[in-house]
Amino acid sequence: MLAPTTILIAIVAFVMxxxxxxxxxxxxxxxxxxxxxxxHHRPMLQRFEANDWYPVMFAAIVNLGFFAGFNWDGFGVLVPVGIGVTAYGAAYALVHDVYIHGRLNWFANRQVATFDRLAEAHRIHHLYSAAPYGMLAPVVPAALRERAGHTTRNPLVKA
Known part of the structure; x- marks a missing residue:
């Protein structure tokens, strides 16, 4: 069984x-x-885009942390940190790549209210290449939210 401290470290890593x-x-x-x-801010013309290198690089960093945590004395805390970071990465991929951008067609008919709110925030980001930069708890500046409310253009919809 996992120690409460280990679970807490993973949760804090996820939130951070x-x-x-x-x-x-x-x-x-x-x-x-x-x-x-x-x-990523252009229409997707093929299955993969240059932006896909970012999650590959982030996963490599987390794997180095796991390696250190499992193999070197004094670095064990990196294992629950890596679990929290990996859980965040999975949540991010589900919301961003699968739900919002429809890369796996799992959500052909969007019907998840929380994800739709996140998709609207991401639409605003794609409209103006500005805030919000976060994904699971985006902070949308009021001026951009109002400005986006006056346009029906949706850069997230595939042409």
Missing amino acids: MEPLTAAIHRWVMHGIGEFLHRS
Whole structure:
């Protein structure tokens, strides 16, 4: 059985991923790493896009943490951290790639109210390449929400 501390560390890691993800999205993906992320803000022409390298890189970092946590004394805390980060990554992929962008066609008829709210926030991000940068708890500036309310354009819908 897992110790309560281990579970708490995994939960804290999961929760802390949202602000970390928002920061990486804002300052890396819309900054120095935009050359990869740019593909995500364009119509998808093939199954994979350059932006797909980001989850590959993030998974590699988490796997290094797992390796250290399982193999080196004093690094064991990285295992529950890695579990929390991996759980966040799975939730992010389900909401972003599967539900919002329909990459696996699992949700052909959107009917999940919470996911629809997240999809609307992401639509606003795609409209203006601006906030919100978070995914599971996005903070949409009121001015952008109002501006987006006056347009029916939806850059998330495949042409």
